[in-house]
Amino acid sequence: MTDDRGRDRGGLLHRVSAWAMRHAGLAVFLWLLVLVGVTVGSTLAGNAYRDENSLPGTDSQRVIDVFREHQPGGETDSVQIVLHDEDGLTQPVTKSQIAGMLAEVGKLPRVAAVADPFTAKGSLSTDGSTAYATVDLDVAAVDMPLADVRTIIDKAQGIAKDGLEVEVGGDLARSAADSAGGAAEGAGVLAALVILVFLFGSLLAASLPLLTAVFAVGSTLGLLVLASHVFTIPSYTAPVMMLVGLGVGIDYALLIFSRYRSELLKGADRPKAGRIALDTAGRSVLFAGCTVVIALLGLLALGLGSLQGLALGVTVTVLMTMLAAVTLLPALLTLFGKRIERSVRKHAAKSRRQPGDGWRRLATRVQRGPWVPLVLGTLALVALCLPALDMRLGFADAGTDDPAKTSRKAYDLLAQGFGPGFNGPLIIVSEGDQAAAEALGRKLAADPGIAAVTPPQLMADGKVTTVMAFPKSAPQDEATSDLVHRLREVTLPQLAAETSATYLVGGTTAAADDFAGAVSKRLPIFVLVVVGLSALLLMTVFRSILIPLKAAVLNLLSIGASLGVITLVFQQGWFGAQQGPIEAFVPVMIFAIVFGLSMDYEVFLISRIHEEWRRTGDAREAVREGLANTGSVITAAAAIMIVVFGAFLLSPDRMLKQFGLGLAVAVLLDALLIRCVIVPAVLRLMGTRAWWLPRWLDRILPTIALEREEPVEEQPNKAELVGSEVRR
Secondary structure (H helix, E strand, O other), X not given: OEXXXXXXXXXXXXXXXXXXXXXXHHHHHHHHHHHHHHHHHHHHHOOOOOOOOOOOOOHHHHHHHHHHHHOOOOOOOEEEEEEEOOOOOOOHHHHHHHHHXXXXXXXXXXXXXXOOXXXXXXXXXXXXXXXXXXXXXXXXXXXXXHXXXXXXXXXXXXXXXXXXXXXXXXXXXXXXXXXXXXXXXXXXXXXXXXXHHHHHOOHHHHHHHHHHHHHHXXXXXXXXXXXXXXXXXXXOHHHHHHHHHHHHXXXXXXXXHHHHHHHHHOOOOHXXXXXXXXXXXXXXXXXXXXXXXXXXXXXXXXXXXXXXXXXXXXXHHHHHHHHHHHHHHHHHXXXXXXXXXXXXXXXXXXXXXXXXXXXXXXXXXXXXXXXXXXXXXXXHHHHHHHHHHHOOEEOOOHHHOOOOXXXXXXXXXXXXXXXXXXXXXXXXXXXXXXXHHHHHHHHHHOOOOEEEEOOOEEOOOOOOEEEEEEEOOOOOOXXXXXXXXXXXXXXXXXXXXXXXXEEEEEOHHHHHHHXXXXXXXXXXXXXXXXXXXXXXXXXXXXXXXXXHHHHHHHHXXXXXXXXXXXXXXXXXXXXXXXXXXXXOOHHHHHHHHHHHHHHHHHHHHHHHHHHHHXXXXXXXXXXXXXXXXXXXXXXXXXXXXXXXXXXXXXXOOHHHXXXXXXXXXXXXXXXXXXXXXXXXXXXXXXXXXXXXXXXXXXHHOXXXXXXXXXXXXXXXXXXXXXXXXXXX
């Protein structure tokens, strides 16, 4: 819409981006001020990340609640010093060295007590070669500085020599030994820069999308640290946020910049090219970002505390990348416009081929015989989905750590000396009399899946008794999960009927099963919310019923395929990966993020096809031109996301590796197989029916325009007549 002077009044997007272009220097300064301000503020305030893994209503959570209620002094944590010597640990010289070391550890800050491995019951293996000393702390894990944990590790390992091996285990030891990170993010950013340079032929042009993403992610990281003092934000939010933020931020800026470059090559001046880019690609970015936000906020429907904090952090990241794409990028385009225009035209002059020719040929081939690529592509996706049917969820423990980490070495030594189940004991709580607790001990000892049982321990207030049962299988083995189910569903209910007591099974393995169960129960609601709202948005924008249905089905296939690949690699151990269960919350996070990102490419491609359809009324031509104008950009954007996500395979963290692989595979399949092959084939078969919408629904739905509305006399809508016929 224009005023009486011919100026485009536009909407909020136009006004915001136009302000950024008119006051480019001020806009960049404000972004720089925000980045510096939140960075300084977050550094001074420090983070208050807290891993909230509560599962209300589950047995494992009730066990935790019982301990909190009946254990005086509140929650504290501990680490284990594991000792091993093939010649035995009971030699006088070795015992003296160990005693001296433990005495020094006992004097360290935050250490409440250190158990003697030679007198504490069950702390010395039967062959005398392995022992462990429990170091009790006077604070909970969240309050224990990792620097103090590292001091314990250094002090303990100071006596490791002459055949004596000393390692430190426990969750705190795992955290203290983790890499500070940064290599994965750096590798991804560097690879993205290389791709952008090849795409644009200019370092300056390539740097703008990258700079926009870095400003957005850097600002969000500081905001996240500050928000952790108000909201429950898990500790793993920051790396996941950077993983998503870098990929999405670079892509959003790239799509706007690509349209800007395209308009320059068509002859538009710089201001007009900027307006057109923001009125088209800018609107698509905002809409696509909204679909990502909807998918992430759908995690709230699961009602799981840790996922809610993670969803909040990543949602803020996506919002910041959207804001940077429509404010910071236009300002940078204004500041560096002349140099960018020269490099764009120079690079275009060197190119001998017409832009998009290869994609037009691909679309033409697909449209000539659409059934073959459609069937083959769909079968490939379904085949990759099948392994996900056997996915087993769990929580990573030290058994999946890097073999070089002290926590992994401690885990292996304990498994070797005391049995594989020693690292993941089941905690059974008995709420009843002493006879019921003793009956529990006898029942557990007779179970074929249990290697050892501790004597019943009465808690300080005398109301609750606990028993620790050590499975014969490792914590992440399927047999251990089967044992938990058998105890809960058969063994303990029968015993409860005899003793009238209440028995609860807890521990890490039980918690993983409870988490998987909670996710499974709430997953239908989650999928319905995410898919339903996203499909409704697509229906509103593209005025079609079949387009949203197609998008939902294909997005679900790409997600299933990515989960299948994760299962093959991390659960089945393909390519030499450490075998184990999939992190319990990885599938739902991948579903939310991938569904949103898949909608990004759907919007970018279909909006351009829709634009051509409105202009020409020719369904086949619209598909060819839409793919020709977006194919290279989608491919480049996908390549950037793939290298950014794939770089996280370099991370030592198993969870981040799973995230990185899953997201990279999903984007690869979505951008190349689905958007560039299957979607053109489907649209060819649908023809004009792809844009069908019942008249009554057309009247009800609001109008959201992603394309610029040109005056009728300049660009008549040739699809209007065809569209009216389709709606009949």
